[in-house]
Amino acid sequence: MSQTTTHVSGFTKLIDAENERFRETHPRSYDLATQTAKSLLNGVPMSWMTHWATPFPIFMDRASGARLWDVDSNEYVDFCLGDTGAMAGHSPRATVEAMNRQAASGITGMLATADAIAVGEELGRRFGLPKWQIVMTATDANRYVLRLARHITGRPKVLVFNWCYHGTVDETLAVLDDDGRIARRPGVVGPTQAPSETTRVVEFNDVAALERELAHGDVACVITEPALTNIGIIPPEPRFHEALRELTRAAGALLIIDETHTMCAGPGGMTAELALAPDLLVVGKSIGGGMPVAAYGMTEEVARAASPAVEEPDQNISGIGGTLSGNALAVAAVRATLANSLRAEDYARTIPLAARWTEGVRSVIDEMGLPWSVTQLGCRAEYWPATGRRTAADAAKMSDEEATTYLHLHAINRNVLLAPFHNMALMCPATSEADVDLHTNVFREGLRNVAAVR
Ligand SMILES: Cc1ncc(COP(=O)(O)O)c(C=O)c1O
Incomplete structure (x- = not known):
């Protein structure tokens, strides 16, 4: 068997297992997605809602502070925070x-x-x-x-x-x-x-x-x-x-x-x-x-x-x-x-949380000796599957859809939401250090799995 075939099948197995786990824990979302598919373009009010790493869209039940619950009662630590819309926390x-x-x-x-x-x-x-x-x-x-x-x-x-x-x-x-x-x-x-x-x-x-x-x-x-x-x-x-x-x-x-x-x-x-x-x-x-x-x-x-x-x-x-x-x-x-909200005292809380998130991700990348990087900007941080990029053109060429899609799905199955289209985490005042450490541990497990099939 060629090296490429081994790598593809290893990844496929990883993704299949996560998709299976997602299906088992999201039956109500599946049911709703089946119904919305009849009347909504792409089955959702806005088509990019299907662009998460999941095999079908998650339907939200409610959100508060740094937490989000879906219609299957799964509870998530939400680092997506509406891709910035909820930087003050959900429903301040x-x-x-x-x-x-x-x-x-x-x-x-x-x-x-x-x-x-x-x-x-x-x-x-x-x-x-x-x-x-x-x-x-x-x-x-x-x-x-x-x-x-x-x-x-x-x-x-x-x-x-x-x-x-x-x-x-x-x-x-x-x-x-x-x-x-x-x-x-x-x-x-x-x-x-x-x-x-x-x-x-x-x-x-x-x-x-x-x-x-x-x-x-x-x-x-x-x-x-x-x-x-x-x-x-x-x-x-x-x-x-x-x-x-x-x-x-x-x-x-x-x-x-x-x-x-x-x-x-x-x-x-x-x-x-x-x-x-x-x-x-x-x-x-x-x-x-x-x-x-x-x-x-x-x-x-x-x-x-x-x-x-x-x-x-x-x-x-x-x-x-x-x-x-x-x-x-x-x-x-x-x-x-x-x-x-969004006052100096709020950032005094959220920026150190982003520093902790960044350090956690960096320590995992270093432990594994992978050529990945992580950058913090205020209460936001993002990892990238490459180092040494100087320009946006470099960054665009250095994406790794396969690995990052898997990491997002793996995290969702372990109750952690990252922003789709990015590898971004945002902190709000309700985010806790324990939430950040949960992400670090989930990221470690996910990245080990990626490294194991490469
Ligand atoms: C820097 C920047 N400006 C503007 C926008 C557009 O925001 P909206 O989609 O809420 O109109 C975005 C969306 O991500 C953005 O990142």
Whole structure:
């Protein structure tokens, strides 16, 4: 028998055993999946809910703090936390109370509520930008800020970093192919406009390439996370952010920082941690405690430049907000969440937990002498089946679907949820050291099994 055949069959056996165990412990989820398959595309309200490592989707019963229970009464330590939406923990009490109060007295009215004062001021305090808009999702917010940047600069193009993710915004779904040409990101559905017409793409941390691409003079804005978090975690190199700010200013391009995931770094995200000075900033997912809501902020200069447009009588179709943007329920959720969660004292608890998780994973990788790595960013951490990656292009080539899918499924069967599409764990204030150590032990067993069949 050839080596490859042995390896494939070893893996297949491992996966089969986990699938079998999953089926035995999830009969009610199976039953519900059979029923939803009749009326929902891909059998779920959103098709990526099937993209977990399980043979059929898990149906959630309820979640609270760092725990999630499925309809078969399996209890999980949840390190996915809604892929950041539940960074404050599931259903934080103050947010739920505020939402209950607001829901009982009007959910949406196309009018501001007094909560907006506290929300605008608190966002300003955290991120250092004076003017804000509240919208539904980070994807929406990113679309709106790109539009504003083009409006203000009169330029057509957006510059993004290779393998970035800013939601389903067409211009940002672009990567560099092996020949360095701009290509549509693999997996994107539908024939969008050729990304090279809308977008310039360079590697994160590559200052020379950034300078070269900005020199074309057609870039309205650079949009980036302060550290990339959607291709593993790629931190900024020293002085990268200074160069980014200087070069964008010199080129007359606006700088947009997307803090949606990097809110893991602290109450004002990495913008506050690193004293960044963006022209526009987007933050979504976590700020409403799980309620779908996001915000974008801007400097006085950007606000002044945007004002004539937003004061136009036809502003309702200006493309920088939607009917439900800033609805009373969402604003109440943000006010309560920012007043009671995601504060310095919360990060003082969650960041050491992420350090413990990282150390646990690193110790297992070291014990086994595997060429894997693990990176912590605030209260978030992620492992990657490779070492030595410097660029996102390197990281994209170094994935190991087989091993990581197995590890996710193996963990789920042992009551641990990691974020799907990532190997990411997020800590909330309700996460305990025992939860973290459970993950370390489960990861050790899973990785040993992987090593045994390789
Ligand atoms: C950095 C970043 N920005 C924006 C988004 C889009 O968020 P949403 O899907 O809530 O619109 C994501 C989603 O993962 C993200 O990672």
